[in-house]
Amino acid sequence: MSVPLLALAGLVRRYQADRPAVIDGLDFTLAAGEWIAIMGESGVGKSTLLNVIAGLDRADAGAVRVDGVELAALDDDALTLLRRQSMGFVFQAFHVLPYLSVGRNVALPLALNGVPEREIRPRVAAMLVDVGLEGMFERLPRELSGGELQRVAIARALVHRPRLVLADEPTGNLDPKSAAQVLALLGRAVRAHGGGGLLITHSRAAAASADRAYEFDGRTLVPLTVP
Ligand SMILES: Nc1ncnc2c1ncn2[C@@H]1O[C@H](COP(=O)(O)OP(=O)(O)O)[C@@H](O)[C@H]1O
Numbered sequence: 207m208s209v210p211l212l213a214l215a216g217l218v219r220r221y222q223a224d225r226p227a228v229i230d231g232l233d234f235t236l237a238a239g240e241w242i243a244i245m246g247e248s249g250v251g252k253s254t255l256l257n258v259i260a261g262l263d264r265a266d267a268g269a270v271r272v273d274g275v276e277l278a279a280l281d282d283d284a285l286t287l288l289r290r291q292s293m294g295f296v297f298q299a300f301h302v303l304p305y306l307s308v309g310r311n312v313a314l315p316l317a318l319n320g321v322p323e324r325e326i327r328p329r330v331a332a333m334l335v336d337v338g339l340e341g342m343f344e345r346l347p348r349e350l351s352g353g354e355l356q357r358v359a360i361a362r363a364l365v366h367r368p369r370l371v372l373a374d375e376p377t378g379n380l381d382p383k384s385a386a387q388v389l390a391l392l393g394r395a396v397r398a399h400g401g402g403g404l405l406i407t408h409s410r411a412a413a414a415s416a417d418r419a420y421e422f423d424g425r426t427l428v429p430l431t432v433p
């Protein structure tokens with residue numbers, strides 16, 4: 207059996223001792239090459255789950271393993287390195303830096319990973335072509351539409367070819383047409399890079415664009431059938 211890309215074992219996250227755990231003993235595995243959707247009521251703990259997987263928030267019990275590496279065994283530097291090299295994030299609110307050009311935004315993960323400047327520019331330019339933003343390297347974010355901004359965020363999440371892509375309601379601020387374009391792009395890119403990912407979404411159409419869909423109820427990820 208090969209090592210899963212992501213393995214969660216008995217995962218628990220509890221914000222307050224006198225309140226029920228938000229994540230309460232979750233077991234789950236994601237194989238490389240899988241792009242799956244997670245749905246669930248607002249407040250059920252989907253963002254918490256993504257943050258714990260990313261090591262941005264700690265688990266109170268249980269384990270998160272990425273390619274067999276247990277996050278709890280890593281110190282802060284090693285965790286930062288793993289996140290920087292092996293993960294890519296897309297958030298609902300884009301988080302594109304307003305004072306940097308489109309190209310410099312997308313270049314950030316490469317720069318942080320020490321990729322030489324002469325390699326950065328062609329890789330960013332190629333990534334911009336992949337997301338349909340060809341020639342927009344020097345544009346400023348304020349000159350872009352919402353759908354274009356989210357494509358910048360996707361390019362930035364994928365440019366360093368992360369193993370694991372984590373997307374938290376990436377189409378929540380987009381009109382249906384832009385949302386469909388962004389989802390098609392994200393799914394295609396995640397699969398093309400050979401990694402895998404989790405797509406958190408409220409949209410059934412978005413969930414249907416993934417390989418499989420689940421509903422999160424705090425303890426389990428229940429398989430969902432989406433048309
Ligand atoms: N940093 C925090 N401190 C305390 N409670 C939190 C924190 N973050 C989220 N919560 C609570 O945890 C629950 C799950 O939140 P969240 O993961 O954001 O849900 P979702 O993304 O599914 O809407 C909510 O009740 C929320 O209020």
Ligand SMILES: [Mg+2]
Pocket residue numbers: 252253254374
């Ligand atoms: Mg959320």
